[in-house]
Amino acid sequence: MNSRRDFLQKISLGIGATALTGLPEVASALPGFRADKQLRVALMGLGGYANIVARGMKECKTAKLVGIVTGTPSKIPEWKQKYGIEDKNVYNYENFHTIKDNPDIDLVYVITPNSLHHKHVLMVAAAKKHVICEKPVADNAKQAREMIAACEKAGVKFYIGYRLHFEPHTRELIRMREAGEFGKIMHVNNYAGFTIGDPTQWRLKKALAGGGAMMDVGVYSLNGARYCTGEEPIWVTAQESKTDPVKFKEVDETITFQLGFPSGIIANCGCTYNFNHAERLHVMGSKGWAEMNPSFGYGPIRGVTHKGPIDQPDVNHQAYQMDGVADAILNGKPDPNVTGQEGLKDMIVVDAVYESIRKGGAKIFINK
Amino acid sequence: MNSRRDFLQKISLGIGATALTGLPEVASALPGFRADKQLRVALMGLGGYANIVARGMKECKTAKLVGIVTGTPSKIPEWKQKYGIEDKNVYNYENFHTIKDNPDIDLVYVITPNSLHHKHVLMVAAAKKHVICEKPVADNAKQAREMIAACEKAGVKFYIGYRLHFEPHTRELIRMREAGEFGKIMHVNNYAGFTIGDPTQWRLKKALAGGGAMMDVGVYSLNGARYCTGEEPIWVTAQESKTDPVKFKEVDETITFQLGFPSGIIANCGCTYNFNHAERLHVMGSKGWAEMNPSFGYGPIRGVTHKGPIDQPDVNHQAYQMDGVADAILNGKPDPNVTGQEGLKDMIVVDAVYESIRKGGAKIFINK
Numbered sequence: 001m002n003s004r005r006d007f008l009q010k011i012s013l014g015i016g017a018t019a020l021t022g023l024p025e026v027a028s029a030l031p032g033f034r035a036d037k038q039l040r041v042a043l044m045g046l047g048g049y050a051n052i053v054a055r056g057m058k059e060c061k062t063a064k065l066v067g068i069v070t071g072t073p074s075k076i077p078e079w080k081q082k083y084g085i086e087d088k089n090v091y092n093y094e095n096f097h098t099i100k101d102n103p104d105i106d107l108v109y110v111i112t113p114n115s116l117h118h119k120h121v122l123m124v125a126a127a128k129k130h131v132i133c134e135k136p137v138a139d140n141a142k143q144a145r146e147m148i149a150a151c152e153k154a155g156v157k158f159y160i161g162y163r164l165h166f167e168p169h170t171r172e173l174i175r176m177r178e179a180g181e182f183g184k185i186m187h188v189n190n191y192a193g194f195t196i197g198d199p200t201q202w203r204l205k206k207a208l209a210g211g212g213a214m215m216d217v218g219v220y221s222l223n224g225a226r227y228c229t230g231e232e233p234i235w236v237t238a239q240e241s242k243t244d245p246v247k248f249k250e251v252d253e254t255i256t257f258q259l260g261f262p263s264g265i266i267a268n269c270g271c272t273y274n275f276n277h278a279e280r281l282h283v284m285g286s287k288g289w290a291e292m293n294p295s296f297g298y299g300p301i302r303g304v305t306h307k308g309p310i311d312q313p314d315v316n317h318q319a320y321q322m323d324g325v326a327d328a329i330l331n332g333k334p335d336p337n338v339t340g341q342e343g344l345k346d347m348i349v350v351d352a353v354y355e356s357i358r359k360g361g362a363k364i365f366i367n368k
Numbered sequence: 369m370n371s372r373r374d375f376l377q378k379i380s381l382g383i384g385a386t387a388l389t390g391l392p393e394v395a396s397a398l399p400g401f402r403a404d405k406q407l408r409v410a411l412m413g414l415g416g417y418a419n420i421v422a423r424g425m426k427e428c429k430t431a432k433l434v435g436i437v438t439g440t441p442s443k444i445p446e447w448k449q450k451y452g453i454e455d456k457n458v459y460n461y462e463n464f465h466t467i468k469d470n471p472d473i474d475l476v477y478v479i480t481p482n483s484l485h486h487k488h489v490l491m492v493a494a495a496k497k498h499v500i501c502e503k504p505v506a507d508n509a510k511q512a513r514e515m516i517a518a519c520e521k522a523g524v525k526f527y528i529g530y531r532l533h534f535e536p537h538t539r540e541l542i543r544m545r546e547a548g549e550f551g552k553i554m555h556v557n558n559y560a561g562f563t564i565g566d567p568t569q570w571r572l573k574k575a576l577a578g579g580g581a582m583m584d585v586g587v588y589s590l591n592g593a594r595y596c597t598g599e600e601p602i603w604v605t606a607q608e609s610k611t612d613p614v615k616f617k618e619v620d621e622t623i624t625f626q627l628g629f630p631s632g633i634i635a636n637c638g639c640t641y642n643f644n645h646a647e648r649l650h651v652m653g654s655k656g657w658a659e660m661n662p663s664f665g666y667g668p669i670r671g672v673t674h675k676g677p678i679d680q681p682d683v684n685h686q687a688y689q690m691d692g693v694a695d696a697i698l699n700g701k702p703d704p705n706v707t708g709q710e711g712l713k714d715m716i717v718v719d720a721v722y723e724s725i726r727k728g729g730a731k732i733f734i735n736k
Contacts, residue, residue: 186643187622189557189636237607237729243632254555256634258624264611266624268557268636275554275654284559286643361605361724361731 039326042067042089042105042129044096044120045112046075049134052298053109054083056318062330063322067105069096100127107329109161109322110134113208114215118143121158125150132159132325136219137343139210141351144344151340158340159325162223165338166320168312169301173283173290174227176305183287185265188228190221192279192296193254193272199247203273212251214353218271220279220296222349225259225267227337228283232345233259233267236352236364243274257353260363407694410435410457410473410497412464412488413480414443417502420666421477422451424686430698431690435473437464468495475697477529477690478502481576482583486511493522498697500527500690504587505711507578509719512712519708526708527693530591533706534688536680537669541651541658542595544673551655553633558592560585560647560664561622561640567615571641580619582721586639588647588664590717593627593635595705596651600713601627601635604720604732611642625721628731 043050057065067089107130110120118138124131138144151158164170202208238257256270281295288306303310324336352364411418425433435457475498478488486506492499505528506512519526532538570576606625624638649663656674671678692704720732
């Protein structure tokens with residue numbers, strides 16, 4: 001049991017991921033292993049990513065999928081059957097407020113379209129349940145602040161689905177940076193993107209997505225720039241390109257953006273909905289460097305540094321994430337670096353990206 | 369002899385470099401091989417890079433170093449001894465105009481500090497000698513236009529020292545792009561830089577260098593973005609960072625810049641005088657990609673594409689460049705893509721980069 005606890009504690013405390021190699025396997029192989037407690041989770045919104053989360057959570061040791069919230073009754077039977085969801089843990093958006101009286105659900109994972117995150121997180125907070133919300137946290141920083149305040153007032157935890165903060169290759173990169181193995185960070189260069197398919201999907205509708213590539217994959221470039229530097233940007237510039245004004249009538253197709261950090265680092269970032277195999281993270285320091293490619297997908301993540309390939313296990317991102325937040329909640333551990341505040345920091349930059357584009361690339365200074 | 373001619377013709381015509389593999393070795397190994405004609409070259413300015421060019425030119429088949437122009441008499445004996453320069457081919461800046469009457473010099477290679485290029489190219493044109501000028505062609509586009517006009521009026525060729533256009537790995541990259549092997553180009557990401565040493569050197573003085581990292585290594589990022597896309601930018605944005613305002617009192621230390629191309633590509637570029645191992649070229653297309661690292665140095669250049677490593681010979685960049693321009697001049701071949709016009713295209717962008725920085729990152733539209 002200690003191995004498992006140590007493992008989760010290390011994740012919570014942000015201790016070097018190298019030490020974690022293989023531990024989940026070791027822990028689960030211990031005779032009679034079981035978690036002392038479980039974090040019982042309901043998923044709100046049963047779209048494509050909810051399916052990925054649900055499948056991933058079958059590998060969880062501490063978190064357990066027990067409930068669903070959906071506006072589409074036809075989805076219910078399959079979910080009940082696939083994941084053993086009991087009727088008493090099935091909600092729709094009309095009766096969701098009654099989840100407050102359900103002692104068998106601890107946390108709601110909001111996986112609805114981006115622009116509904118604000119409303120839904122407020123609903124979860126009102127029901128006094130812990131909440132994890134898929135990124136982007138909201139449409140803008142103002143909404144994110146309201147969500148943080150609501151969760152604080154309700155006394156519930158508020159996390160963002162930044163699964164990479166639990167991913168071993170990414171954690172090793174962060175560990176190396178924190179340990180000074182790259183020396184002084186000098187430049188960061190991140191790009192994220194893919195060719196978006198179905199032109200009718202919600203991600204292409206401003207009212208549901210809040211924005212386009214920037215809101216979706218751009219957040220990976222941006223969050224990556226922050227964990228590559230360990231700093232918060234003080235200015236932002238951004239540029240947009242749109243080659244298909246029909247498909248991308250409502251949202252951005254391709255955006256490049258630059259983040260100026262207090263130490264002088266400029267991160268040169270970008271994102272697109274317009275081509276595949278576009279993702280990559282690259283950090284250059286005075287003593288070393290790292291490059292990850294793929295860097296932001298659901299795995300496997302691959303990285304090389306000046307020392308050689310990053311040798312870490314391939315894990316299920318969603319399972320690791322859910323067990324990570326479960327441990328923090330159940331065992332009173334320090335929060336992993338995926339709190340609402342972390343989401344807010346990204347949204348402040350996203351706001352500045354769109355403002356810079358509106359102002360023709362002008363430098364937007366970030367005032368905390 | 370045909371092999372050698374074919375080789376040079378292919379360079380001149382921009383025909384695929386894959387066909388060139390090993391040809392220089394083959395050609396020079398031919399019994400009795402010698403060039404029909406020689407292009408006799410004088411170097412103007414005997415600083416660090418002139419030494420590299422002079423050493424490289426020992427490998428030339430068609431170009432030959434025969435003269436020098438220097439304001440430092442103490443350098444003359446060593447150069448005479450090392451490269452067999454005759455007294456009649458030694459000039460200073462006072463008597464340089466008399467080179468007009470020297471039938472034994474065909475071309476002058478201007479390798480003086482950047483801000484002297486304009487004045488010196490005009491001097492060479494006035495002396496009716498062909499000229500190759502180290503990059504950056506000038507301090508700004510206005511000067512470049514004057515230099516082009518002066519050379520046209522004098523009826524002499526005007527080339528820029530874009531040695532990578534003769535470098536086999538780079539040529540293979542360009543060939544692949546032209547052949548459509550990357551599909552539609554979607555994104556370009558180039559960075560170039562190094563830690564600049566001696567704080568008293570001319571490169572840190574505005575009056576001699578014209579600018580800092582952007583003028584020097586930034587031109588590689590920029591020129592690379594143009595040969596990765598085959599397009600000319602229609603807008604430019606740029607950002608600056610300065611961490612050492614003492615060392616970089618007069619010139620830029622680190623600049624990031626973005627180029628918007630007609631097809632919608634945004635190239636995310638940068639340059640620095642502030643850290644080593646900073647160089648890299650990356651082009652992503654709808655069907656493939658290429659990454660070069662090192663990408664801009666004197667060699668060896670290394671590249672990988674979606675097909676695997678770029679398998680090309682490592683050559684002496686300076687020798688290839690000088691033989692390339694020699695062939696165009698001596699044999700009336702089409703000019704390689706290193707003309708004054710090519711330099712002007714870069715300077716137009718450099719002007720826009722500095723203008724964008726002055727205007728806080730504003731988008732500068734380029735009107736031809």
